[in-house]
Amino acid sequence: MTMPAELEPTAGAPTGYTAKAVRKELRRQLFRSKTFIVGSLIVLFWVVCSIIPSAIATHDPSKQDPLSKWIHPFFQEGHWLGTDRFGRDVFSRAIYGAREIMIVAPAAVILGTIIGIVLGLLMGYFRGPLDDALSRLIEALMSLPLILVALLALTALSSGRGTIILLIGILFGPIIARTIRAAVLAERNLDYVRAAELRGERSTYIMFVEILPNVMGPIVVEFTVRLGYAVFTMAGLAFIGFGTQPGSPDWGRTIFEERAGLLSNAWWPCVVPALALASLVVAINLIADGIQGLIDR
């Protein structure tokens, strides 16, 4: 996904069709792809959860009940997946917990992708000294431990949603830029770019109007893959006290807070959100696979 080699097939985009017809055909093929459909359904479920959790959840996710803590899972005393140490409903918390990730992960990856597109186009199109300089800077930044960057952001800014979006976006931007740079390098020497240059188009026009649509394939794939990693990174940041505040049903935070239960057989408050997290990431990747399958064809 980060390598130029596998992306080259996009170079020979089919010609002779109108753009509209191509898109229609692509959509038709997408909806014939089983992986794409399964992935989309799961993601759709979590999207619904994050928009109207109350329609699906059975309980108030933060309602504590000292009298019914540690109820074991599977449909006992009205709690489908049991309760945690405060007597909160584990199922409902998992449903409500989707929202945080559904907001932060896409926002962070969109930010990272925008950074990546701009940097990648600049580096791939202009090459030469600009490419060298930016590549070195990216390499230097990427060799910094994530912890350090996260701690810096944590102490310099507040530990809110915006900070996390910014942090993950900035961390992912250079990685995405590398992929896009490789794809742009491959496009750079194709005839349509030469033709645009001969027409005397401005560089910004060539980059964003001519080249960009032709590297959308790798961008979409990179976007979906990074979405998965964003979700994972958020959970890791919870470990150093970075992220949502106590009481939030956010999956990353819940997995972190309830992990001690694994040592004393109270596994469900930790495992349920972990499975939810895994299902979302796998689903996103199924979608990515579906799209990539089309590109590869």
Added chain:
Amino acid sequence: MARFVLRRLGLALITLFLLSVVVFTIAAVLPGSVGRAILGPFADQQSVDNLNRELGVDGPLVGRYIRWFTDALQGDFGNSYKFKAPVMDFVPTALWSSLKLAAMTFIIVVPLGIVGGTIAALRKGKAVDRFITVAGLSLAVTPEFVIGIVLIIVFAVKLGWLPSGGSAKGSIWDQVQVLILPAVTLTAILFGYLSRMTRAGTIEALSADYTRTAILKGLPRRTVLRRHVLRNSLVPTIAVLAVQVSYLLGGLLVTETLFNYRGLGLLIFDAAGDRDIPMLMGSVFIVGAIAMLLNFIADVLIAWLNPRVRLGNRQ
């Protein structure tokens, strides 16, 4: 090839310089008073001010940077504020620990990832492929502290086969025992990524012209796989591994904490938390330098495996 290597080396040195500037800047802008961080919240302000003056953390920035960089080039990263001893008393030990863990992880994950990825590619779209992909992804997104605890419960507490953590010291066998559980935890994280890379590279190589030609030439399938497919599919894998090194060296906070394994991740984390600036700069710079060295080696290796890369860079 020689020209490619030289050029790449020159660029690596520039990157190293850039890294030193970035590290110094981060350390300098890290908010919070050094004295307060060292003396704790209950110390009175006067003690804090005294200490800040003593440590000289308020001099002009550029002068401090030049002094630090020239010393650093000679291997002198100054004295740790916290331990009141040279930074280089601590970083090499932690680095060595981290390298051992990274090596152990690679020993497990690289063969697994390459075999898994290749099998998935050869059975593309089949159940095996799906299984490897979904299992790899699920493991990769399950936080280390969950995988690690489960491993500890099963193999250290219940079965008693392996220690639940600790530093790698003593005989080689003792060290291997300590390293297995954290290395398997990291393997779970990295396997999905690595096998996907290998899978993608293999699929690409399988459909490439040279593979088709080789098959048409009538070479045995095994030979084609080894000589044409594997060699080319390793390219993305090596690139991925090089990128993972800086994570394995400096980013293992969670795994190191969980297994009480004192590596660079914890050293950097503590140094940042304690505002131990010399320690922080020294350890981050060294991790960065090593990551860069490995990136350099990886690039050279890729160029050697895949001539198109070095030719492409020469145009």
Added chain:
Amino acid sequence: MNSKDHARIDGIRRTQGDVANHVIDEFVAGRLSRRAFIRRGTVVGLSLPAIGAVIAACGDDQESSSTTAAPGTTGAATETTAAGGTDTTAAPVDTSAPAPTGGTLRVAGVAPSAASATLDPVLINDGGGLILLSQTGQFLTLSNPDLTLSPALAKEWSANADATEWTFKLDPAAKFSDGSPVTAADVVATIERLVDPANNSNSLSAFSTGKLSPGGTKAADDTTVVFTLNGPFANFPYIVSSDNYNSVILPASVKDTTNFAADVAAGKIATSGPWTIKSFDATSGIVYVPNPNYWGKPLSLSGLEFTFFGDQAATVAALQSGEIDAIPQVSYAGAESLFDNPDYTVSEIPSANHRQIHMRCSEGPFADKRIRQAMALATDRKAIIEAIFGGRAAAAYDSPLFSMYPSAGNVPETPYDVEKAKQLVADAGGGFDVTLYGINYYEAPDLAVILQNAAKEIGINLTIELRDDYYDKNWVRTYDPSVPGADIGITDYGHRGVPDVYLNAALKSFTSVEDGAGVWNAAEFANADFDAAVDEYSSTPDLQGQKAAGEKITGILQDEVPMLIPFAINFISITTNKVSGAVATGMGHYFTDSAVIS
């Protein structure tokens, strides 16, 4: 009591100072319980035989010999009953000299903080460091798990009539690891180093509470030290006890303690405790070997090791898989699997370790007293203790004079009454939104969530914001106007053998940084009656007077509610069943001199 008993008590009285006699009189007059008398008596310097004799003379039918302790040992833990009705078991005590069975005790430690990283006794400021100090060093007096004081380097101590001058007699047998005796000059040098503001000593606040200034410590002869205080202070022996962990006595020849651990390991600094350092790595652990010149009871163990852990889950797993033998301090959450497990011995002692939820009295939504009272009424202390600590804490009622302190007097229970709380909020103009700040470790996240739920019931919406830099930004702003502080915040407070520091630093009106009063007063509570009551409390030499002042203090705090103090956490330590005789104290010491591995 017959005339013979009177004669015996008079005999004891003649050998004691006024302050000690006051305590005897109170006991004889029936104003002190037996337990309170033992605690109080040890503080003012009554020896245990003398206490026993007084109790015997008063016809107490219970024999008191079970509480005798040999000098230099820690065997004075007695049965204790936690306030709040929870049954607790005292730390196991091995009163007979242990057979030298050998073995190395492997203990879970915590890497010392930045200030403590070289184990400099002057700077150590955290549990990770102090637990190591008491392996090598000794104090003048020893604060036991049950809050009694035992002799350590000091054999006996007494005060003048108004408790402004305290005289400590050193044990002539005491010697350092180089074989030289512990003398009064060593004590003077050590204490003067700690009270000198130039040394950034961590114990400055303790000594300022104890009213000891530079120059106040003098050697009367080789084995007699006299402390002259700035004013009366009845609890002074605690200030030079193991509770003030920085006050380990070092030889007068020691001038620089900066690299303490390395210097002890190299034999450059002699110490008087049971162990001496073999090797120390500030990041991973410490290895001890027996002090060859130890003057106390011979050790049973032949070695002691601390391995530092950064995560309780890792610590618990290491104990369960047999890599360590003991965890001196565990928090309940995450260690549930060790409780009620026949393979482990859990010992639990009440401590004053607590959290303060300050509410800013000077401005903002909590400036109205009724809102603060409503918060107290809406706090279901018993439920909190059950949810967070599995019952392993004592309910507290918004005063740091916990009922475990003999001087606390009567502490009325604040009822859990949501209806009344709602009424108070309504009277004060209704609910509001506010941010709850706090520390981001220990059980603070859980506590914050519970408080959020409780406040919601009475119409106050708390937004939780726990921060790693809470102490820099959201705690005390009194003397630094650039700090925003917080309307409401969760602060952690460690154990103290006496409550004076809490009262003086966290609740008295702020005067100046030098003076030390109110420097931790995040609630910006300023109440002249309260200040007067605290002054009265700390200068009154007799327990009855302290109790009266204490009840006044608690009364004001429960009416004004500058802070919620919902609980005092029991101090829990765990060992495998092979280990016995190791004693943890509420302060966080872990005395291993009587520990045995079977």
